[in-house]
Amino acid sequence: MKQRLFTAVLVMVGSGLSASCWATCYRITGTTTNSTSAYYTEPGKGTAAAWDGMPDQAGSTGSLPTVVNINNTTFQPNGTLLATGIVPMVGNQTYNPEQILFRCQAADVNSLYEYYATNGDSTYGGNVEVGTSYGLPQAYQTYVPGMALRATNMMTGEYYSRYWKARQLTNLDKDSQGWLLVKAKNFSNTKVELFRLSTSAGGWGAADTGIYPQSQPATYMAFKGPGFSSGLSVGADSNSQYDGWYSAWPGGVNLYHRLYIRRSASCVVNNVTPLVVFSTLSVSQLQAGAQSQKPISISFSCQTGGPASTGVTAFTSGVAANQTAMGILVNPANAATATSLGLTSGAGVTWLLSDNYGTDPSVATGVGIQITRTNGTVLNLLRTLSGAVAGGNAAGWYPLLDDATGGQVVNGVTTYSKTLNATLKAIPGQTITAGKVNATAQIIIQVQ
Template identity: 45%
Template sequence: MRAAGQTMRAEMTVQSDAMVRRRVAAVLLALLGGVLWCAQAEAACYRVSRSTPTTDTGAVDYVEPGKGLVRVWEGAHDTSGKGAMAMTININNEVFQPDGTLLASKVLSIFDLGSGHVGGYAPEQVLFRCRPTENPSTFYEYYSTNGDNSWAGKDEEGSAIGLPESYRTVQRGLMARVTNLNTGEYASRYWKRRPLELDMARDKDSKGWYLIKARHFSNYKVEFFKYSQSKGSGDSGWQDGQDGQNWNYSQPIAYSAFQGGGMSPDLKPGADHASQYSGFYSAWPGAINPYQTVKVRRSASCRVVTATPVVAFTPISAVELEKGGQRMLPIDIRLQCQTGAPANTGLTGFQSGTGAKQTAMGLLVQSANYLAAQREGLGVPGGSGVTHLLSDGYGDNPAVATGVGVALSRPSGQKLNWLSSEWITGGGGAAGWYPVLQDADALGSQDGLTRYHARMRATLIRLPGKKVKPGSLNATAQVVIRVQ
């Protein structure tokens, strides 16, 4: 098993102030109703936000039946995007996490980044309707960090350690970087844009009006990096505690905005979000927001030193598998844990377990293998794990064996589940998380670091109730250690 780039994982191959200003602005807009009416009368694009679609064909927010969905949406206010970023981040000391260590990463769908709840947008939901006189080449998605907030996108820190466009967060020792997955560019405090791509057969109605839908906007990736020099907010005791906490700061770290037909008119490429937030918040569909979703820990933990690099089963026939035959091989994992001083300085004490702030270990399957296992009915009832690791190309590649997979167990024979996500913690064994030191022997300690040898077993076996088709089996799993 070869050690991966992360300090806490290995791979195994298996073969056959701004907030106040904005709120004031919103109040002023609400009071100046007449001004809003005049501006709307001169506009060329209009918000479509109704609980029931209008049947008035002359209404500017009319959506023809079959051309798109109509729902209420609020825009990117302070708590929008809440719930989309479920993960637990453990901020450790320099012993385990040198500056620049990637602590967590997640791809976020635009459909989860609006107000309300995860999945609040539907792909065909119409957000704006624009007059036929508009040029569709002038419809843009703009994106930026929360550039007028010192703890959510104003202060760029990552360039100092080779991580450009990584910004200070409210959490001490933690930077965030956001990537637009359509352009591949990092979000910056200085606005960037991309043209929206409309399909004229689907996104234009019989009267020639253009329909701007949720699917036109980008998905994003968020990454969190360790940076010991980052001071966090500095004035909020809850974000600086040794015990860690939930992310209770409501400001988003980045935004997705729409420009066109009078919406967000003053946004320009390179404009500084610190002073330019035209269209906020009703013309901005999405916000990237850790609020009350990301959990932060500051706990002593473990890391993988080595693990069995390749588990190569000897050949076995389909007939033997059908009769209950199997092949079994050991998995050996060498660990190093912060059990005492000075290794655990500044951290809560190390605990092996699957409870909050305890350290757990799981063997992570790749997403395609996970989906294949789900299709075969191998999900764990009440949990997010799967019972078997299936081959790459399972069910798609005719050269790959089907009806067979790899089961995981303890030396005692206790069955274990495979992990489906390394970022979502909790859930215990049903999710594929187990106490990191279960079936582990201590090998010695030095400077507060204790070495351990942990053991598991991999078994090539027929899937329950399935017919075996001969072929190859090749898959990769990763040993992952996470504070829960």
């Protein structure tokens, strides 16, 4: 936790001194209709709302999976990527992209910056770099033994480090008075990677599991402009330099109470049918109920006994906590389209739609793909890997060993195979148009 010392000073100001002599940027926390005010928010130029910035416990994990399983180093060698996701600029609340955070005078155009760094004064939030020896520079220790975090600024492509980096804010919107509007959309998204690294000692015990308990953020994103975060400079150590925290720092990454850690024996995908080609069907055939069905073959290996399962809890197929399930993950854009068409059940979607469905005139509409078990049961598909824990069938998770056939066992690792069916057909209630269908999805095996 960052600590500050405050000195109270009484300053007498003459009536002829304007506020603009003291600062030329203003923090916008609500709608002001007075057009003569420095805090004016012009209708149609953006939104305004209260925001707190990045106090402890604030931040987000974005699309990072909610559950991460830490395995032994035989199954997960050092350097294994455990999870990855994109985190939008989120602080103590989620922003509207058009939300105005700061209003600055036109003369400040070359003085406005996004600064970013790990949480350098936190032992488990960005102080201890542990990845360099494994070829993963700027991966930092977390509270979980064996797990390190690395963050990348998606605009600059640079890794976060405990030493501040900066990106000039350009191409900002303006209001009709010529003021610059620094909006939430002007700040970078952050890519987060979690790695298996024994060099991350952590603060938990080696066998501890559960919800991530340490409240300190992993990264921060700060605004620097006239009147805000003036003490920040490129290369300064965030362990000791945190001017502007927390109200001038709009966002950051924080695992606190947003990530569940498991230590269970599990499985890995060996092979999946890479390409499924359907028979060509005409509009009239589809309208008459014609379908094209093709198999999807999946091979995977599981830690079913020793020595493969040393140091982790026993493998169990299922959808409850600590059990291993399988799901089919739909691309975010396709999931959003399916949701907009009402093609949902529970937290999952029921149809796999073509990429660019509804936006590209060359793509067929009114048709989609359903995935079924060999007994004909239609599977829900995963919209995301983040969100509710152990969401079950409603989210798109199913016991991994459903319909699976076991094979060879070597050193406690059993190889399995299973088949699902993909069926191209008309979507009830939708108008069919001719075109191509090109859909993509991922087979996900994950401890719940």
